Amino acid sequence: MAVEVHRRVPPPQVAGGAPRRRTAGGEGERVRVRVQAGDALPLPIRHTNLIFSALFAASLVYLMRRWREKIRSSTPLHVVGLAEILAICGLVASLIYLLSFFGIAFVQSVVSNSDDEEDFLIDSRARSTQAPPAPAPCALLGNPAAAPEKMPEEDEEIVAAVVAGKIPSYVLETRLGDCRRAAGIRREALRRITGREINGLPLDGFDYASILGQCCELPVGYVQLPVGVAGPLLLDGRRFYVPMATTEGCLVASTNRGCKAIAESGGAFSVVLRDGMTRAPVVRFPSARRAAELKGFLEDPANFDTLAVVFNRSSRFGRLQGVKCAMAGRNLYMRFTCSTGDAMGMNMVSKGVQNVLDYLQDDFPDMDVISISGNFCSDKKSAAVNWIEGRGKSVVCEAIIKEEVVKKVLKTNVQALVELNVIKNLAGSAVAGALGGFNAHASNIVTAIFIATGQDPAQNVESSQCITMLEAVNEGKDLHISVTMPSIEVGTVGGGTQLASQSACLDLLGVKGANRESPGSNARLLASVVAGAVLAAELSLISAQAAGHLVQSHMKYNRSSKDMSKAAS
Numbered sequence: 001m002a003v004e005v006h007r008r009v010p011p012p013q014v015a016g017g018a019p020r021r022r023t024a025g026g027e028g029e030r031v032r033v034r035v036q037a038g039d040a041l042p043l044p045i046r047h048t049n050l051i052f053s054a055l056f057a058a059s060l061v062y063l064m065r066r067w068r069e070k071i072r073s074s075t076p077l078h079v080v081g082l083a084e085i086l087a088i089c090g091l092v093a094s095l096i097y098l099l100s101f102f103g104i105a106f107v108q109s110v111v112s113n114s115d116d117e118e119d120f121l122i123d124s125r126a127r128s129t130q131a132p133p134a135p136a137p138c139a140l141l142g143n144p145a146a147a148p149e150k151m152p153e154e155d156e157e158i159v160a161a162v163v164a165g166k167i168p169s170y171v172l173e174t175r176l177g178d179c180r181r182a183a184g185i186r187r188e189a190l191r192r193i194t195g196r197e198i199n200g201l202p203l204d205g206f207d208y209a210s211i212l213g214q215c216c217e218l219p220v221g222y223v224q225l226p227v228g229v230a231g232p233l234l235l236d237g238r239r240f241y242v243p244m245a246t247t248e249g250c251l252v253a254s255t256n257r258g259c260k261a262i263a264e265s266g267g268a269f270s271v272v273l274r275d276g277m278t279r280a281p282v283v284r285f286p287s288a289r290r291a292a293e294l295k296g297f298l299e300d301p302a303n304f305d306t307l308a309v310v311f312n313r314s315s316r317f318g319r320l321q322g323v324k325c326a327m328a329g330r331n332l333y334m335r336f337t338c339s340t341g342d343a344m345g346m347n348m349v350s351k352g353v354q355n356v357l358d359y360l361q362d363d364f365p366d367m368d369v370i371s372i373s374g375n376f377c378s379d380k381k382s383a384a385v386n387w388i389e390g391r392g393k394s395v396v397c398e399a400i401i402k403e404e405v406v407k408k409v410l411k412t413n414v415q416a417l418v419e420l421n422v423i424k425n426l427a428g429s430a431v432a433g434a435l436g437g438f439n440a441h442a443s444n445i446v447t448a449i450f451i452a453t454g455q456d457p458a459q460n461v462e463s464s465q466c467i468t469m470l471e472a473v474n475e476g477k478d479l480h481i482s483v484t485m486p487s488i489e490v491g492t493v494g495g496g497t498q499l500a501s502q503s504a505c506l507d508l509l510g511v512k513g514a515n516r517e518s519p520g521s522n523a524r525l526l527a528s529v530v531a532g533a534v535l536a537a538e539l540s541l542i543s544a545q546a547a548g549h550l551v552q553s554h555m556k557y558n559r560s561s562k563d564m565s566k567a568a569s
Ligand code: ADP
Pocket: 001, 022, 023, 024, 025, 315, 316, 317, 340, 341, 342, 343, 344, 345, 346, 347, 348, 349, 491, 493, 494, 495, 514, 515, 516, 519, 520
């Protein structure tokens, strides 16, 4: 369920209303899609218009005739038979349809011309000022590559209406009832508006219905990404083959090498220290003194049970764990933390927070809710609060790499690795003023796994916070390596996780969907796998740098032999 970020407290969500729109629930929720009930037509527009126009005319003519006859025969007008009742119903229904169809279309065209935030794709002003001019028809004909896809006449009309700004692009799915067709029409309109071919962006081979109202609006195709697999990653006694979606050469190979070193040394071990998603609304009071009163109320342990009862009403899985407050003058930031089962949990926590805000409003009527998200959460932004307090899953993963493995697989030695880690990942990052960036490339692995498994890739910002520690153990012979990652934000239900490709990758890891016996354990296991893969990749990259192999391997795996000047536009 999407929870919008409002300046004031929004009204409670009404179940079973407009089509359910689920997003990953982060800061990107501010862009709303206006889909109106009047847009949902089961038949093509042309046919529906014809039917209702004919119904309107027939009912009107019939009723007028009947009324003329009644006046002539002095029959009271209010005495009506079944046929007249039906004609009146037909007249009213067709009138409502015609008024709402043409009326709404007219209002929408006026509104959409002044609202380029939501209708950027077809905004005619944007076209005239920003987009390159559409190619002349003869230019299109003269260039076989630019020849438009032959469309049915009916679709041609809709494309023309979208290009002219008469039909908003975002209503195509609900109006046509066919998501693939809607995407094809939008794509053709885009091609005509911009004059740009997007042949490399495939249209077919994707289930557009699966993203409707959940994952992506205004689709015109999909991007293809290769998925590589690193492993087996021997973690907590189990073997995982880790899917990674990336276009960066070397990344999967390097992670794979780290997995090999870990497996040959007996495996890695992980601990999930914390599991709680956060949301921090900001409220304002007339005075700082009043804001402090609410802070005291929320942080008083005696009030926790009451708050938890109110908060937990929102979901079977969201369970309040605590509230931490911070103040800036008379503004109060309340950071709520809750468990979220196998969901990443942003929507879940937001709904619980909304319940609490509604409840507090009775006892604190002077509380002005500025926003349900006040950035103390902190979602998709680099912030010390996540680094220190944690957000999502806080995981530590460790392994002891044997001396011979360091030599044979990693082609370096323990002393060099420990020294490099101190100078680069600890001192170097301190010099850079890093915030949670005490690692070599955790975000590489986090992002690749996030994309493969349908996580919100924008959350790689905090999910990649990581400190990598390397120490010599067993009298200096072996290497102890660990990664500590306080805010890995992952889920195995909701968001992009249910899409076909992403859910196949979750299945490969054995963490697809909800865990019925122990809700939350699939998501926690996924977080452990992320940390384990980061451990492997850190080990491999630091080794490559210690051995001076980094540049050679990148020249081999990460450099195209193609002439790049030919790829330029
Ligand atoms: P998010 O908060 O990550 O955006 P949502 O709250 O929108 O995710 O989606 C989670 C949905 O999945 C909720 O409706 C929840 O009731 C349902 N669900 C089913 N099983 C589980 C589970 N094991 N853990 C969490 N949510 C679950």
